[in-house]
Amino acid sequence: MIPPAFEYARPGDVDEAVRALADAGEDGKVLAGGQSLLPLLRMRLAFPELVVDVGRVGELRGVREDGDALVIGAMTTHHDVVRDPLVRRHAGLLAEATATVADPAVRHRGTLGGSLAHADPAGDLPAVALALDAELVVAGPAGRRTMPAREFFVDYLQSALAPDELLVEVRIPKTDGWSFHYEKFHPVAQSWAIVGVAALVRRDDGRIAEARVGLTNMGSTPLRATAAEEALSGADGPEAVARAAEAAAEGTRPSQDLAASPEYRQHLARVLTRRAVLTATGWG
């Protein structure tokens, strides 16, 4: 399959990229790693007039510490995220979940920022970013702004990015001392999650003091299982976790597709939340 024709720009820095996007208006599209955009182009599901390839913008790659946060460049590949010692030490959930994205060749090209900006609720990393309370740094013609992940995911394949804005950094508060697990249910090794659950727990004196649960593919955006998070607070063992996990699908409206019915997805959310938290706590 051959993509539709488009103009191509390859900016050398963020300012140049933003200018190109501003000139293109609604008809521009950012090319990051291309592992979501190129399939869309090949299937003729997207028709940008201008593709802005930010693959050569060096300042968008890499991981650094900034006090209590990690700052990950939007163009850092999945492959590099998985291997980065800072990510593994301070945001282990992200490393663990990223290792389950697609397959090695896709992880060589695909990027953290691209996955988030694509805003696919079936992607693994949006729910993980939500669970990690990540912040997204966005560059536009008027400068930079920072927004929390919970405001970034607006609807199916729709982020809060304006057409002339570029996601440049992902800031992740360090989760040292938290335990975590990403539980993904998918029928084929490389396929999308039918449902995924990203769990983070902080324990105090043998009990769960605080829990965060992100849900993949349980609606038109990634979600936090707020009711389950509240119910998990104070849990002191596997029975309490199992009871709390029953609330994991509360308020969700998952989609129907060939893989699953909404009811089945809600069932999976409950089961996978229990498994994810039990694995994270070591109580399972």
Add this chain to the structure above:
Amino acid sequence: MTHIKVNVDGTTYEDDVEPRLLLAHYLRDRLGLTGTPIGCDTSNCGACTVDLDGATVKSCSVLAVQADGGEVTTIQGLARDGEWTALQRAFHERHGLQCGYCTPGMIMAARDLLRENPRPTSDEVRQALEGNLCRCTGYQNIVRAVLAAADEESASGRDEAGPGAASGQQVTEEATA
């Protein structure tokens, strides 16, 4: 048209290409390197896997313009003076193929694995090949072939991975279920 300069299997090519041209089509239709097949055209099957700047990519999911200035290795660039690499020999000797359509991608993906992890377990081989589909062999002989090549390379102390080989630490990537 965009002007690109790409080194493919040791030869440098310069071409004017449409930005929408996929690397897979550039290799096959422009350069005549049809050793890299296109299987699914949906990023799933891995048949079109090649190496771009030292890491595997699915060439149906990369634009030729993205490879500008880069170095591509295809299955046709592995043999030296007509002599197969250990991986190629192992696929042949262990019957790691039937129709052969997935084989170029399988070998490129396995080569990528052995660069990072020269002595993989059987499970690690399966995980590394999760993006490469074979509809004939049931994978058993493919896994045996990769393990056999790893044994041979370790025994001979040779590094068949060639330039760009990573020396990074081994990291287990889970294929969770």
